[in-house]
Amino acid sequence: MLIVTNRNINSSNFKNGVGDHKAFGDSVNSKGPNEVRLAKAEKINGKWKVELIKEPSRITENNIPSRKEFSKIRDKLTETGKNCVFFVHGFNQSFEKNLEKSLALEKEHKVEVIVFSWPSNPGGFKTKEYRHAKRTAKASVGALDSTLEKLGSYLKEPFNREALETCNIKFTLMTYSLGNYLFQNYIIDSVYENETSIFDNVILCQADVDNKGHASWVNLIETGKKVYITINENDWVLKWSDANFQKDRLGRTAKNLNSDNAIYFDFTNGNGVGKTHGIFYKKTNNVVKDFFTKVLNGERGEDIKGMSYDSRSNSYRF
Structure with missing residues (x-):
């Protein structure tokens, strides 16, 4: 997987440009939250190998080799027939946790993942740390914007028959939990210029943002196909967020679902769902799995069997 991160680098962890699961830390880059580094990660015999592509690098610079690395991913996707997911994680995620969750996403839904890894783990699962993570999320908007802008320029194809016939890779964005707070601030920021239109689907998974007024910014999201929002009213993480900070998290509320x-x-009522927060990779039931496999691969979630549209709630339900 390809890693784009504005986390601080643990230089002592690297030898000849190669490190492990401790390659990046839990603070922003020493040169600021908009400074990013690129790395490749793979798990070999149970151990993570993290290889720097360049150190240091600004994704806004024209001379970084990210186009070359992205081209390698596209070649790999063409060979394997896989699609690609750009993944923005949530709160309390160390670099290692982020890697493991991304790997679970790859394995469960047979996709290739590009990870946007931001420092969301300031020291624990408490009020002070959560607020710190929200401030970091806001500060990371510029890094996300530059990343998506650069990826968009790489995805542009020459307008000819050969290119169009071979370009069948689906590209999906999934923002998870507090990663949606970062994404929300990006969408409402003046830097947003419809960069998300490069994605076939955009998935706001178990969003740790306000349900109230969400339509005002969700309606601004540009995408090639659909925007999906997932809900579990019993989500234990979002329940904690509700109880300690605010009310009615978008990913935990089945009312006022009013974005056009x-x-x-x-x-909520699916077998095995219970209090699950990590609903895209935890084992619940085949319907939930089928939904995520479809939408993460750029297909229509509405086509899955086992759920139907409820006009009263404006949602698909079991």
Whole structure:
């Protein structure tokens, strides 16, 4: 997987440009939250190998080799027939946790993942740390914007028959939990210029953002196909967020689902769902798995069997 991160680098962890699961830390880059580094990561015999592509590098510079690395990913996707997911994780994620969750995403849904890894783990699962993570999320908007802008320029194809016939790779964005707070601030920021239109689907998974007023910014999201929002009213992480900070998290609320731009999927009553927060990779039931496999591969979630549209709630339900 390809890693784009504004985390601080643990230089002592690297030898000849290669490190492990401790390659990046839990603070922003020493040169600021908009400074990013690129790395490749793979798990070999149970151990992570993290290889720097260049150190240091600004994704806004024209001379970084990210186009070359992205081209390698596209070649790999063409050979394997896989699609690609750009993944923005949530709160309390160390670099290692982020790698493991991304690997689970790859394995469960047979996709290749590009990880946007931001420092969301300031020291624990407490009020002070959560607020710190939200401030870091806001500060990371510039890094996300530059990343998506650069990826968009790489995805542009020459307008000819050969290029169009071979370009069948689907590209999906999934923002998870507090990663949606970062994404929300990006969408409402003046830097947003419809860069998300490069994605076939955009998935706001178990969003740790306010349900109230969410339509005002969700309606601004540009995408090639659909915007999906997932809900579990019993989500234990979002319940904690509700109880300690604010009320009615978008990913935990089955009311006021009023964005004209989004399709809502409420998994609350699904077998095995229970209090699950990590609903895209935890074992629940085949319907939930089928939904994520479809939408992460750029297909229509509405086509899955086992859920139907409820006009009263404006959502698909069991």
